[in-house]
Amino acid sequence: MNQTLYMLKAIWNWKTSGILSKRTLKQVKFDWQRLKTRAKRHGTKPFIPSHDRLHLGSGRHLVNGWLNVDVCKSDYDIDFACGWLPWQNHVFKAIVSQHTIEHLELKTELLPLLCELRRVLKPEGELWLSCPDIEKVCRSYMEHRMVDLIAECRTRIPKFSLGKAPSSEMINHLFHQNGEHKNLFDFELLSWALKQSGFTQISRVTETDLLEKLPGFPSRADDLQSLYVVAGGV
Numbered sequence: 587m588n589q590t591l592y593m594l595k596a597i598w599n600w601k602t603s604g605i606l607s608k609r610t611l612k613q614v615k616f617d618w619q620r621l622k623t624r625a626k627r628h629g630t631k632p633f634i635p636s637h638d639r640l641h642l643g644s645g646r647h648l649v650n651g652w653l654n655v656d657v658c659k660s661d662y663d664i665d666f667a668c669g670w671l672p673w674q675n676h677v678f679k680a681i682v683s684q685h686t687i688e689h690l691e692l693k694t695e696l697l698p699l700l701c702e703l704r705r706v707l708k709p710e711g712e713l714w715l716s717c718p719d720i721e722k723v724c725r726s727y728m729e730h731r732m733v734d735l736i737a738e739c740r741t742r743i744p745k746f747s748l749g750k751a752p753s754s755e756m757i758n759h760l761f762h763q764n765g766e767h768k769n770l771f772d773f774e775l776l777s778w779a780l781k782q783s784g785f786t787q788i789s790r791v792t793e794t795d796l797l798e799k800l801p802g803f804p805s806r807a808d809d810l811q812s813l814y815v816v817a818g819g820v
């Protein structure tokens with residue numbers, strides 16, 4: 587009984603007990619948002635979207651002329667981990683998702699999402715993905731102790747800082763991002779996931795390729811740390 591009381595008190599006093607870390611609380615808040623979004627979409631019948639280009643995981647970067655989707659505050663809120671997408675087959679001619687797939691569990695969340703993306707993409711359409719690249723990050727760690735990637739990150743986020751920690755702390759930031767990142771990819775692993783989901787043509791590209799093909803997307807300036815892939819085929 588004493589132990590149960592201790593545990594209940596620790597949870598009740600979560601701010602001072604340190605039992606629910608900042609990371610856990612952030613995750614609980616995010617999962618609560620996912621649940622609210624799932625409830626809002628429950629029972630939705632497949633429909634034709636307002637745009638034929640999909641921006642998946644738009645965050646704060648809403649792109650004109652695209653259907654920007656995210657868990658909240660987007661053109662159409664969805665939980666990507668729920669296993670289905672609300673649109674009819676073959677409705678999008680292009681799909682872009684930058685730095686979002688690493689937020690999903692590989693087998694239970696990402697593979698079902700990729701299968702759904704194949705379904706809603708037109709047969710001749712293209713899926714553009716980017717995420718942190720295991721190979722590039724490891725190479726930077728071995729050859730430059732991450733200093734080059736920190737400099738690149740500062741071009742995007744001028745205030746970015748690791749505090750007083752050595753530059754190798756950057757590897758934790760990229761691989762875990764305070765618990766938000768569930769998986770990382772190299773080209774081999776991402777190609778495997780895409781093939782499992784029905785994509786047959788998969789190529790490694792760069793951010794420049796994406797920006798040239800799809801003007802209007804804001805530059806992330808993150809080629810040093812990111813894997814860029816374009817996938818299609820049926």
Ligand SMILES: C[S@@+](CC[C@H](N)C(=O)[O-])C[C@H]1O[C@@H](n2cnc3c(N)ncnc32)[C@H](O)[C@@H]1O
Pocket residue numbers: 620642643644645646647656657658664665666667683684685686689690806
């Ligand atoms: C790192 S941000 C990337 C935002 C933007 N694409 C960019 O490049 O700046 C990842 C985005 O994925 C979204 N996200 C992660 N998991 C999600 C989920 N299960 N359902 C919907 N959105 C999710 C987050 O809300 C966030 O906006």
